[in-house]
Amino acid sequence: MDAPRPPLNELGPVAASYHELQSLPLLFDAARRPPVPPQGSAWQAVRALFQATEVALVTLAELADQVTARWSDDDVAAAVRALNWMTSFAKAWVDLAWRIRDVAPVAPNVIPQIADTPRHRLMLTDSPNWQAVFVAESRLAEALLDRSVSSIVPSVGDEIALPLLRYVMLQRIGLEYCVVEGAPAVYGDLIRPDEVRKAVLDQQLAGRTVFTQFRAAHQIPELLVDAVNDHLENAVLALRDGDLHAAEPMLHRVDRLLDATVLSVDILADHLRTGEYHTIRENLGMTSGSHSTGIHYHLMRDLYPELVAAMGRIPTDRELAEAVQRSVRTIGRHLDRWRLAHLNLPRINLGGAGTATRSLAGSRDAVQTVSRLRETALHRDRQQEPPGDGFRATDWESGELALAAVEGELLRAIAERTKSRFTDVQQRTGYFAGVSEFQAPSRRVGERPRRDGDG
């Protein structure tokens, strides 16, 4: 049976697909606008990191306005909650900023592709989205100073002081690190901040929800993995040619980009509350991150296994082979770290394994499904040590952790809350009686002609 047309609810539209929910066509339009750096190049990695930072900036400007509004309404608790979200996005920004420096070319004059072209300095302060943050935060500063933060009731001052001071320090680091010399184009042309803003603000829901944060927390990894996949494809082609010198720097950048991808999970893991997720859940429709062409399919299903296979064919005594092998292992471990970090999200927002809590996409036991995806990937990965019989993070019934008893009770309570609120998801009735239109993409196996990526 086909899915009935997704309805509207009081907050807005119910998403028809993951791609639509996360505005991926607009997001990838930003990533594909000329001048497009060569696939697998250092500048592609820099562009992806800056664009992911731009997603954070657009979100920060929205959040700063929310803090101002709540503070002006005397709703200190809500102001602090919004400020904590800001801290989380600023932390993600700093994680991206370190990596911009890690992957940016050290000496632009030795890069042949751009040797004869004028070079530019990329500075986040040139972004209109940074300027919007500045304007929104000026309004916030005015509202805070108006009430003389330091002189108000000490407990209120304390509540706002910790997140505010932490946030401003993170911003200081982010700004200092988001400067790169020798770029092939000016900031606006290479990073496309206006296009990124369109993608972030493309969809909104009515009222006070965490929808923008939820979408941004998907858009950041989508942008990073888009560049990761081009790097992996080129690295696989280079390894098949036995060209370890070409593969090594690309794999180093994949390592840096994936490390940032793993850390981006914390944005939601640290701040998304079950109730906040439940408020927007209906608007997510029959979607799932497992419908992500870039992350679930091209990275996890296609290119990483392809990389491991290509690695198996290179002689181990070759110069650089050990460094390349180490990078491949680290990349595999990042995927496992991501899976373990991501497990928090269905755990906290849907309930525990073995509670038969269905996911929107229809998995019969959401957390068990995510755990099994992890187990299967780990067992298939020949680059990792085979899992032994020691403690595993996904041993939900193990008696090793004293707090697991409390954890189990909380997760059961969350599951009951989820199942009773979303009976149509649970019983597959109403809109959820249909089937998702989602179809898995065809394989991406690195068959494109190899390009020289290091530019």
Ligand code: HEM
């Ligand atoms: C509240 C937040 C989230 C919840 C409740 C959640 C839930 C789930 C569930 C239940 C699955 C298993 C498949 C299914 O039945 O849908 C899944 C898989 C997946 N999700 Fe999430 N998710 C969340 C956030 C995210 C985010 C932020 C991303 C980042 C893009 C993401 C990406 C994925 C991917 C790539 C898979 C496949 C994993 C694999 O192959 O190992 N999810 N998610």
